[in-house]
Amino acid sequence: MANQFGVIRNDIQHIGSSAKVDATQPKQEGLDFVKVLKDSVQEVNLEQQTSEKALADMASGQVKDLHQAAIAINRAENSMKVMLEVRNKAINAYKEILRTQI
Numbered sequence: 820m821a822n823q824f825g826v827i828r829n830d831i832q833h834i835g836s837s838a839k840v841d842a843t844q845p846k847q848e849g850l851d852f853v854k855v856l857k858d859s860v861q862e863v864n865l866e867q868q869t870s871e872k873a874l875a876d877m878a879s880g881q882v883k884d885l886h887q888a889a890i891a892i893n894r895a896e897n898s899m900k901v902m903l904e905v906r907n908k909a910i911n912a913y914k915e916i917l918r919t920q921i
Contacts (some may be wrong), residue, residue, distance in 0.1 A: 859905075863873045870895030 873888035882888050 859902070863895075863902045866891070866895040866898050 860879045870892045873882070873891045877885070877888055
């Protein structure tokens, strides 16, 4: 029985020593998240600009294909809704972290 506890203790120490984080190395995961977030915001912005151009073309009568303009407007609207939901979830997660007691 004492031998089993020694083996478990050694396993725990091994796990603990391998779980140590090197503070000198930058976290690549965090950088990837920031890049994905920036790319998605830029994509939403591009779709909004395309939508605004389609609306301006519709107003001036320069639209060649009304169907494509409607698709561009709907895509911009849907991408903005998704971005707002992601923002709301992030804010809720942040508030939940703040409420967590240590």
